[in-house]
Amino acid sequence: MIVRISDDALARALGADALTDAFARKGHEVHRTSSWGMHWLEPLVEIDGMGFGPATLSDVDAILDGTSPKAIGEIVEHPFIARQQRLTFARAGRTRPTSLEDYEQTGGWAGLRRARQIGSEQIIAEVLESGLRGRGGAGFPAGIKWKTVAGAQADQKYIVCNADEGDSGTFADRMVMEGDPYQLIEGMAIAGEAVGATQGYIYCRSEYPDAIRKLREALSLCAGIIAPFRCEVREGAGAYVCGEETSLLNSLEGKRGEVRAKPPLPALQGLFGRPTVVNNVLTLTAIPHILEEGGAAIYANLGMGRSKGTMPIQLAGNIKHGGLFEIAFGITLRELIHDIGGGTESGRPVKAVQVGGPLGAYIHPDQFDVKFDYEEYTAIDALIGHAGITVFDDTADMGGMARFAMEFCAAESCGKCTPCRIGSTRGVELIDRIRAGGRKADAVEVLPVMHNASKAGRAPEQDVALLTDLCETMKFGSLCALGGFTPYPVMSALKHWPEDFFSREGEKAEKVLDRSGA
Amino acid sequence: MSTTEARVAEIVAEHAGQEGPLIPILHDVQHALGCVDAEAEAVIANALNISRADVHGVVSFYHDFKPKADPRPEVQICRAESCKSRGVEDLMSAAKAAAGERVKLTTVYCLGLCSAGPNARVGDRLHARLDSAALTELIENAR
Numbered sequence: 001m002i003v004r005i006s007d008d009a010l011a012r013a014l015g016a017d018a019l020t021d022a023f024a025r026k027g028h029e030v031h032r033t034s035s036w037g038m039h040w041l042e043p044l045v046e047i048d049g050m051g052f053g054p055a056t057l058s059d060v061d062a063i064l065d066g067t068s069p070k071a072i073g074e075i076v077e078h079p080f081i082a083r084q085q086r087l088t089f090a091r092a093g094r095t096r097p098t099s100l101e102d103y104e105q106t107g108g109w110a111g112l113r114r115a116r117q118i119g120s121e122q123i124i125a126e127v128l129e130s131g132l133r134g135r136g137g138a139g140f141p142a143g144i145k146w147k148t149v150a151g152a153q154a155d156q157k158y159i160v161c162n163a164d165e166g167d168s169g170t171f172a173d174r175m176v177m178e179g180d181p182y183q184l185i186e187g188m189a190i191a192g193e194a195v196g197a198t199q200g201y202i203y204c205r206s207e208y209p210d211a212i213r214k215l216r217e218a219l220s221l222c223a224g225i226i227a228p229f230r231c232e233v234r235e236g237a238g239a240y241v242c243g244e245e246t247s248l249l250n251s252l253e254g255k256r257g258e259v260r261a262k263p264p265l266p267a268l269q270g271l272f273g274r275p276t277v278v279n280n281v282l283t284l285t286a287i288p289h290i291l292e293e294g295g296a297a298i299y300a301n302l303g304m305g306r307s308k309g310t311m312p313i314q315l316a317g318n319i320k321h322g323g324l325f326e327i328a329f330g331i332t333l334r335e336l337i338h339d340i341g342g343g344t345e346s347g348r349p350v351k352a353v354q355v356g357g358p359l360g361a362y363i364h365p366d367q368f369d370v371k372f373d374y375e376e377y378t379a380i381d382a383l384i385g386h387a388g389i390t391v392f393d394d395t396a397d398m399g400g401m402a403r404f405a406m407e408f409c410a411a412e413s414c415g416k417c418t419p420c421r422i423g424s425t426r427g428v429e430l431i432d433r434i435r436a437g438g439r440k441a442d443a444v445e446v447l448p449v450m451h452n453a454s455k456a457g458r459a460p461e462q463d464v465a466l467l468t469d470l471c472e473t474m475k476f477g478s479l480c481a482l483g484g485f486t487p488y489p490v491m492s493a494l495k496h497w498p499e500d501f502f503s504r505e506g507e508k509a510e511k512v513l514d515r516s517g518a
Numbered sequence: 519m520s521t522t523e524a525r526v527a528e529i530v531a532e533h534a535g536q537e538g539p540l541i542p543i544l545h546d547v548q549h550a551l552g553c554v555d556a557e558a559e560a561v562i563a564n565a566l567n568i569s570r571a572d573v574h575g576v577v578s579f580y581h582d583f584k585p586k587a588d589p590r591p592e593v594q595i596c597r598a599e600s601c602k603s604r605g606v607e608d609l610m611s612a613a614k615a616a617a618g619e620r621v622k623l624t625t626v627y628c629l630g631l632c633s634a635g636p637n638a639r640v641g642d643r644l645h646a647r648l649d650s651a652a653l654t655e656l657i658e659n660a661r
Contacts, residue, residue, distance in 0.1 A: 010631045013644035039633040166628060168598030174630040206545075206582055207629055209642040234538075235545055238581030240627060254540030256579040272537070315633060317603035322633025345604070354599055358627075390632065392603045401599070408598075408627065414579075 001064075003028045004046035007097070008035035008178050009210040010171070015056065016043040022060045034179025036093030037324030038080050040345075041072065046093075051075040080340065085302065086326045087289050087310050088172075088282060091180050098218050100225075103182045109225060111288030111295070115190045120150055123194040123291065130290045130299040131308030136162055136243075136280030137356065137385040137481065139307075139374045142287075145277060148267040149195040152275035157197035159188050160252065160271060160278045163204040163211070164236050164243040167357025169316040169388030173281035175324055177204065177211035180285070181218035187284035189226040190291055191277050200231035201271070203248050206238055240412040244480045245278040247414055258414045259480045280386070282312060303329035307373045317353075317390035318344045334368040337391060348393035352497070354401075356385025358408050359485035361492035362398065383488065398497035403431040405489040409482060419474045420483025427474075427490065430467045434460045434501050460502055464494070525550055526561040540566065540576055544583055552587035590622040591660040594639040595653075597625045600632035609636060612650045616657040623657070 003023045005016050020030045023045075036044060041053035045063055051072040052063045062068035072078060075093065086092065095102035103109070115123050128143030149157060161184065165173040176184055188200045204212050215233045223230075239257045242248045246260035249271050270276025286309065289295050299309045307329035313336060315322045320342035337343065337350060344350055352362045361382035363370070370376055377384050392401075406427035413420045433439055440457040444450060471487035478484040494501060529546045533539040543562060547554050554577045556570075563570040577583045595613065597606055617623045631637045634646040638653060640660050648656070 009644055010634055010646060013631055013637065013646035014634065042634070165630065168596075168628045169600045169632045171630040171632055207626060207639075210644075234541065237541060237545065237583060238626075239579065251541060252538050254538040254576065256575050258579075317600045317632065317635075319633065358599060388632065390600045390603055396603065401602070404599070404602070412627070 001028050001047060002031060004031045004033050005043060006035040006093070006179075007032035007210075008042075008175060009208070010039055011035055011042045011044070012210070014042050014054065018057060019043050019045065019055055019060070022057055026060070026064065028064075031096055034092050034095060034097050035175060035324075036075060036081060037089065037175065038078065038321070039323035040321050044075075046075060049074050049076065051078070080321060080323070080325070083340065084326050085310050085328050087299070088176070088183075088285050088312050089180075089324060089326045090289075091183070092175070092324065095180070097179050097181060097214055098221060100182070100221055103180075107292070108182055108288075109186060111291035112186050112189050112193070112226070114293065115193045115291050120194050120196065123190065124150060126296040127194070127287070127290060130286075130296040131303070131306070132283065132286055132290060132299065133307065133374065134280060135282035135286070135311070135386065136245075137383070139384070142279060142283050145267055145279070146191065146194050148265070149197070149275045149277050152268050154274050156199065156272075156274050157195055158271045158274055158276040159191045159195070159197045159200040159231075160245075160249065160276055161188055161200065161202040161281060161284055162243065162245060162248055162278055163202050163208075163281050164248060165208075165281070165386065166205060166240040166243045167359070167386055167388055169354065169357055169390035170314050170386045171316070172312040172314050172324060172387070174208050174211050176281050176285050177202075177208070178214050181215050182222060183288055184215075184281055184285050185218060185222060185226060185231060187287035188231055189229045190287050191279065191284060192229040195275070195277055197275075197277065198228055198230060200229065201252055202231065202233045203236060203242070203252055204233055205236040205242075239414075240408075241414045241480075241482055244482065247480070248278065249276065256414070258416045259482075261479060282386075304371065304373050305329075305375055307375070311372065311384075311387050313372070314386075314388045315341045315391075316388055318346055318393050319389075319391040320345045329371075329373050331372050332369050333363065333372075333389070336372075336389060337368065341391065344391060344393040346393045346395075348395065350391055351394040351396050352392045352398060352401075352493075354390045354392070354489065355388070356383045356488075357388050358405060359383075359481060359488060360385050360388075361488040362392075362401065362496065363492070364496040381488070381492065383485070397500055398493040399431065399435050399500035402490045402493040402501070403428060403435075405486055405493075406431060409486040413482060417477070417479040417483060419477040420479070420486075423470055423474045423478075423483065424486060427467065427470055427486075430463050430470065431490075431501070433458070434463045434467065437502070438463065464501075467494070520557070522551065522555075522557050523561050526558045527565065530562060530565040540568075540573070541580075544577060544580075548583050552589075553584045555585060555587075588622055590620060591640070592622045592624060593617065593657050593660050594624050594626045594629075596627065596629050596631075596635060596637045596639075598627040598632075600628070601635035601637060604635040606636035609648070609650050609653050613653050613657060616654040621657050621660050 044053035242257040251257040409424035445453040
């Protein structure tokens with residue numbers, strides 16, 4: 001009997017390797033596949049299309065004799081899978097990640113073969129027609145970026161894949177790299193064909209050892225297929241800011257991962273000063289499908305408004321049915337969290353969800369009818385980002401989460417621009433002061449010569465005004481999205497859950513920070 | 519030539535001809551020696567014909583490179599938003615108690631298993647859906 005178990009990092013972290021050994025010891029052939037993306041069921045065991053999960057070693061016998069209570073029925077019929085429109089994740093759960101045979105049998109390399117026949121101009125025309133927008137967060141049309149690079153003159157151009165997926169609540173890039181690495185590589189080779197680049201780099205974060213290992217294995221196996229295009233994996237070194245494209249380029253060049261001012265655009269002066277396409281993993285992975293015969297039109301017909309195609313949405317945090325859910329744009333948060341996600345795992349009411357990682361706004365349940373679309377999110381002062389959704393139950397302290405957003409920015413700031421470097425630290429202090437109920441006048445303020453200083457200290461309301469002002473400065477004055485978007489979680493938390501910032505009246509008196517002795 | 523110098527020179531030589539070799543070199547040095555110290559920085563700077571300040575600037579920028587080797591086993595615990603929403607902060611005091619001086623606990627921001635936190639990493643092995651007992655056991659068994 002053939003038993004299929006995922007070798008995705010999440011399944012492995014939950015004991016999939018030991019489970020594989022157990023089935024192998026009983027004389028069964030075990031195929032390690034990619035993950036279906038139903039994370040609450042991992043490790044998921046598949047036998048003849050039927051699923052069993054979450055499986056433990058003690059379930060092995062019952063699964064084999066068909067009496068296991070962990071049976072979930074036919075996997076493809078499961079509502080979580082049946083409701084999806086999978087293009088990028090079409091192979092998820094179905095193929096062995098680094099098997100060239102599996103990849104070819106499921107339509108692999110068809111996009112690249114066709115791209116080589118139709119040539120640069122037609123490739124770019126089709127990517128433009130598909131309406132594909134950059135999946136990293138900014139949502140910039142991929143075709144326009146490619147056109148700029150294709151039009152630039154240089155002896156060497158580069159394709160850089162941004163696989164520095166540092167946002168908490170996101171794991172789609174990781175699942176692609178671990179589960180379907182050839183699709184990403186094919187997308188890069190097509191991009192190379194389109195713009196005239198022969199060298200690619202995948203910049204993957206060091207927190208993803210499994211992804212790095214599989215990409216390297218895949219690249220060595222398919223080198224002959226993608227030639228003359230060459231590609232290499234580069235490992236990040238723990239800096240969150242390197243997910244920003246210019247900082248990533250500096251890191252690839254062997255420099256500090258500091259953000260560059262734009263212009264010049266990386267499309268014209270990118271890696272080593274050469275024209276460079278920098279695209280997210282999900283953007284490049286969408287390409288092979290788009291380049292298949294008629295693929296661009298199919299893609300353009302999905303979605304809503306200017307948000308075309310499908311988005312691999314990641315359901316994370318305190319959610320009952322967490323995992324990877326790919327669907328056309330236009331779905332509401334309510335459907336995602338309640339119908340598909342099943343509410344919180346703790347069973348408590350949902351208090352807030354953060355969409356788009358640490359730099360995304362906290363969204364209140366009153367806003368759950370917002371449709372998944374770049375423009376709709378912008379209209380409510382939120383962002384889709386990389387489409388990670390982190391759910392919080394009613395025990396969450398939103399004042400604490402706002403403070404964490406500033407603290408995270410302070411820890412990860414590259415230090416190049418002042419609003420981000422200094423502002424984040426001042427932001428932490430301000431939130432602490434607001435939460436402590438303000439402060440008394442300090443030793444200098446009470447001196448008789450300080451005529452203009454307030455002798456009454458600072459009230460929390462004054463500090464809220466200052467925090468708002470600071471957030472405005474960071475938003476408009478920072479060089480990149482790290483400092484520029486940190487105000488989103490902070491201001492949205494303050495707007496929707498002010499009670500989590502202001503301490504209750506009784507506690508106020510004792511918690512006031514006293515700096516008069518300082 | 520000290521053993522450190524010899525080993526670092528060897529690593530630099532392995533990366534000859536690579537575009538932008540500094541970060542890959544630093545990874546290999548960190549892996550081989552457990553740190554990238556001043557002595558290693560000097561060898562690298564000399565071999566790549568850049569200043570020691572340039573190398574030090576890069577080493578100190580990235581969290582993965584350490585100026586001093588720490589012989590203790592390391593357990594990385596994710597404390598980013600998703601793991602917070604799944605209660606990692608409630609595990610921290612027990613984790614610190616279990617670690618004591620023997621194990622080095624470090625915070626990472628995201629291991630990419632956000633639907634199944636709290637998560638931790640020891641070496642290249644990841645661990646998910648940790649509760650207090652599982653995390654304590656993990657820390658006690660870290661070698």
